[in-house]
Amino acid sequence: MAVFNFWVQLxxxxxxxxxxxxxxxxxxxxxxxxxxDFDAPTAEEGRPIPVVFGTVWIKGPNVLWYGDLRSVPIKKKGGKK
Structure with missing residues (x-):
């Protein structure tokens, strides 16, 4: 009876x-x-350059280059080697 009860519970x-x-x-x-989706700062001609003393948060920095942001599709199939 105990074996039957085990199989029923299983x-x-x-x-x-x-x-x-x-x-x-x-x-x-x-x-x-x-x-x-990225909120990267942009460079604009004529934008004033702020003078900062110490550590502060600048709302709109004028940045000339911000990384290599581009998308490259993945063309490899995964799994098998």
């Missing part, structure tokens, strides 16, 4: 795990970041 556990996996909410897949 079957109930497996069925409940399958049902909970099937009914679980699927999270939305995240969108890849685009260049428009």
């Amino acid at each position: 079957a109930v556990m497996i069925v409940s795990a399958i049902i909970s996996y099937a009914l679980a909410p699927k999270p939305p897949s995240p969108k890849p970041a685009a260049l428009a």
